[in-house]
Amino acid sequence: MTVGIVGLGLIGGSFAKAYHEAGHQVLAFNRSRSVLDFAIMSGNVDGELTEKNISSCELVLIALYPEATIEYLEKMGPYIGKKPFVIDCCGTKRVVCAACFPLAEKYGFNYLGGHPMAGTHQSGFKYARANMFHNAPMVIVPPVYDDIALLGRVKELLSPAGFDRYSVTTAEKHDEMIAFTSQLAHVVSNAYIKSPTAGMHKGFSAGSYKDMTRVAWLNPRMWAELFMENRDFLGRELDMLIKSLLDYKAAMDAGNLSELTRLLDEGRRRKEEVDGR
Numbered sequence: 001m002t003v004g005i006v007g008l009g010l011i012g013g014s015f016a017k018a019y020h021e022a023g024h025q026v027l028a029f030n031r032s033r034s035v036l037d038f039a040i041m042s043g044n045v046d047g048e049l050t051e052k053n054i055s056s057c058e059l060v061l062i063a064l065y066p067e068a069t070i071e072y073l074e075k076m077g078p079y080i081g082k083k084p085f086v087i088d089c090c091g092t093k094r095v096v097c098a099a100c101f102p103l104a105e106k107y108g109f110n111y112l113g114g115h116p117m118a119g120t121h122q123s124g125f126k127y128a129r130a131n132m133f134h135n136a137p138m139v140i141v142p143p144v145y146d147d148i149a150l151l152g153r154v155k156e157l158l159s160p161a162g163f164d165r166y167s168v169t170t171a172e173k174h175d176e177m178i179a180f181t182s183q184l185a186h187v188v189s190n191a192y193i194k195s196p197t198a199g200m201h202k203g204f205s206a207g208s209y210k211d212m213t214r215v216a217w218l219n220p221r222m223w224a225e226l227f228m229e230n231r232d233f234l235g236r237e238l239d240m241l242i243k244s245l246l247d248y249k250a251a252m253d254a255g256n257l258s259e260l261t262r263l264l265d266e267g268r269r270r271k272e273e274v275d276g277r
Contacts, residue, residue, distance in 0.1 A: 013128025
């Protein structure tokens with residue numbers, strides 16, 4: 001199989017290494033030529049992905065920011081052809097899918113929205129790993145929800161990456177869920193570390209601090225774009241969180257031990273409901 005990778009950051013680089021390790025031919029495009037040259041020199045990429053050879057790929061994975069993904073497909077759409085399946089890897093789906101589904105229809109190529117649910121706080125090709133997606137979930141947003149043959153082919157094409165399970169959904173539902181499961185956690189972590197007390201944490205912190213601050217170390221430009229594109233759902237989650245935090249503070253300000261205990265027990269029971277013991 002010939003696979004095209006657009007963008008050789010953490011996600012795109014990990015796909016490139018995974019498919020190369022599985023014995024497939026990997027062609028890639030990256031805006032920074034030095035990164036592409038290094039990927040070719042290191043043996044993880046076999047050559048450059050261009051207008052002339054993109055139509056020879058069975059699969060094209062686009063690991064760029066949403067707006068850059070749209071720009072790339074607007075430019076390359078006429079050259080893709082009917083053979084490749086094109087899947088973007090953006091962290092939000094409504095904006096990119098709304099733009100790319102019509103492009104796929106216009107130029108006659110196969111396109112699906114995608115979101116590999118894996119990564120680290122580090123970025124760049126040097127941190128990419130061939131096993132990045134092993135046992136991770138992959139979210140798919142197809143143009144037709146119940147096309148079993150299409151989804152079967154997509155799973156086959158993605159199998160070298162090592163995903164454990166696939167969730168098939170709509171762009172709207174994806175963005176609603178990701179606002180809670182991912183974006184809210186990044187905002188909270190990033191805000192939490194801004195406390196002046198953070199500078200004195202050493203010797204007083206352990207697992208809770210590490211868990212809470214892990215994703216504060218993020219790519220500001222990328223996450224800002226994702227937050228803005230999903231600001232309706234993310235804003236709703238932030239409103240609910242702020243209300244809950246104010247409830248805890250009000251109980252403490254009033255010296256109301258029973259109310260604070262009730263709030264904490266409510267959260268404990270909710271965790272057990274959604275995740276079990």
